[in-house]
Amino acid sequence: MFQAVSSQRSSLVSDRTPERAALASRSSFTSRSALLPITAATLAAAIFVLDTLTDLEIAAAALYVAVILLSVRFCHRRGVLLVGGTCVALTIVSYLLTRSGSAYSGGINGVISLAAIAATTYLVLKIESAQAAIDETRAQLAHVSRVTTLGELTAAIAHEVNQPLTAVVASGNASLRWLAADPPDIEDANRAIERIVREATRASEIVGRIRDLAKRAPSATCWFDLAETISATMTLVQGQVKQHSIALRTAIETDLPLVRGDQVQLQQVILNLLVNAVEALADVGPGSRELRVSATQNGQGVVVTIADTGKGFGPDGERMFDAFTSTKPQGLGMGLAIARTLIEVHGGRIWTEANQPRGARVRFLLPLPAPTRGTGADHLEGGKQKNDR
Numbered sequence: 447m448f449q450a451v452s453s454q455r456s457s458l459v460s461d462r463t464p465e466r467a468a469l470a471s472r473s474s475f476t477s478r479s480a481l482l483p484i485t486a487a488t489l490a491a492a493i494f495v496l497d498t499l500t501d502l503e504i505a506a507a508a509l510y511v512a513v514i515l516l517s518v519r520f521c522h523r524r525g526v527l528l529v530g531g532t533c534v535a536l537t538i539v540s541y542l543l544t545r546s547g548s549a550y551s552g553g554i555n556g557v558i559s560l561a562a563i564a565a566t567t568y569l570v571l572k573i574e575s576a577q578a579a580i581d582e583t584r585a586q587l588a589h590v591s592r593v594t595t596l597g598e599l600t601a602a603i604a605h606e607v608n609q610p611l612t613a614v615v616a617s618g619n620a621s622l623r624w625l626a627a628d629p630p631d632i633e634d635a636n637r638a639i640e641r642i643v644r645e646a647t648r649a650s651e652i653v654g655r656i657r658d659l660a661k662r663a664p665s666a667t668c669w670f671d672l673a674e675t676i677s678a679t680m681t682l683v684q685g686q687v688k689q690h691s692i693a694l695r696t697a698i699e700t701d702l703p704l705v706r707g708d709q710v711q712l713q714q715v716i717l718n719l720l721v722n723a724v725e726a727l728a729d730v731g732p733g734s735r736e737l738r739v740s741a742t743q744n745g746q747g748v749v750v751t752i753a754d755t756g757k758g759f760g761p762d763g764e765r766m767f768d769a770f771t772s773t774k775p776q777g778l779g780m781g782l783a784i785a786r787t788l789i790e791v792h793g794g795r796i797w798t799e800a801n802q803p804r805g806a807r808v809r810f811l812l813p814l815p816a817p818t819r820g821t822g823a824d825h826l827e828g829g830k831q832k833n834d835r
């Protein structure tokens with residue numbers, strides 16, 4: 447059921463970098479656009495007049511930081527930069543126009559004010575990016591938790607769907623009996639068929655509800671750099687890697703082509719595989735824990751391999767892709783099932799192999815739209831490598 451539901455899931459976000467997410471959430475100007483820019487402009491003008499009319503010793507220009515802080519409420523990144531630049535220009539013009547006071551002290555004050563303006567602009571932009579990244583991550587987490595909820599709900603939903611299906615079968619048999627009777631009982635057969643339609647509609651509504659749950663908006667696929675996605679995802683398990691003293695190696699070909707798909711979904715796949723590898727390594731003795739992530743291109747597409755020196759899959763690798771199959775006390779058994787669904791949604795395939803000398807390898811292939819020349823997935827270790835630490 448999970449596979450059926452997930453394959454309906456539309457392809458998703460992905461071209462939303464944190465910066466772009468920030469821009470999306472706040473277009474150039476918000477609905478309060480009229481009031482806030484006017485207030486900021488008035489404040490800037492007042493500071494300019496104050497700075498120009500007062501002695502050079504008075505560092506009124508430092509007040510421009512208030513204008514920059516205000517600009518965050520209605521500007522995007524470029525707008526904030528523009529406001530910061532304007533404040534710098536106004537400070538310099540004021541300094542040049544002001545006649546009274548010591549030029550020396552005024553110069554020092556001016557430099558301090560300019561530093562305050564630059565530092566505020568920089569910090570504000572930094573905070574903005576971080577906030578956008580948090581928003582993005584939160585949206586992803588909300589989806590992941592919906593997917594998890596979906597897994598937990600599956601049993602209950604299967605039960606709900608089973609009821610109408612049982613009724614459909616019973617009514618179908620009844621209508622066959624009414625029609626086979628001599629003479630056929632058309633009226634009762636009709637009533638049974640009406641029940642079939644009613645119950646089938648109910649089952650379809652239940653399935654529709656699951657589909658809604660799995661949907662995520664906005665949906666978009668894009669071209670993206672898989673190497674960057676792998677690196678970004680690896681940072682998410684960095685803490686656990688350190689905690690378990692795992693030697694992490696990467697071998698990613700330098701000239702991997704861009705892949706087209708849902709970056710967030712593929713990140714979810716890589717994360718599931720990395721978490722599994724780390725969990726497998728946590729179970730073996732320290733000193734022999736090695737995790738190797740590689741990506742290469744072959745004639746069919748891009749192949750990503752996550753290999754560990756853990757306990758390995760044994761003969762059960764393929765079965766572990768079944769939903770709710772886990773050997774872990776707290777495992778839901780959904781990581782690999784979700785990974786397979788998502789890779790298949792992208793037209794790819796995912797499989798396991800034994801790692802040498804020990805452990806597990808999980809590999810997935812993402813097809814490229816046009817055939818490309820390459821080294822072949824089986825020659826993975828021989829590819830040109832971006833980094834091999």
Ligand SMILES: Nc1ncnc2c1ncn2[C@@H]1O[C@H](COP(=O)(O)OP(=O)(O)OP(=O)(O)O)[C@@H](O)[C@H]1O
Nearest residue numbers: 722723726758766772773777778779780781782806
């Ligand atoms: N790298 C690996 N090495 C050895 N066994 C693995 C590895 N990855 C997965 N497995 C086996 O496959 C099973 C299923 O993995 P899957 O990710 O689907 O579920 P899980 O990790 O048990 O739980 P969760 O749903 O929380 O991810 C695991 O319980 C484990 O036995």
Ligand SMILES: [Mg+2]
Nearest residue numbers: 718722781782
């Ligand atoms: Mg898992």
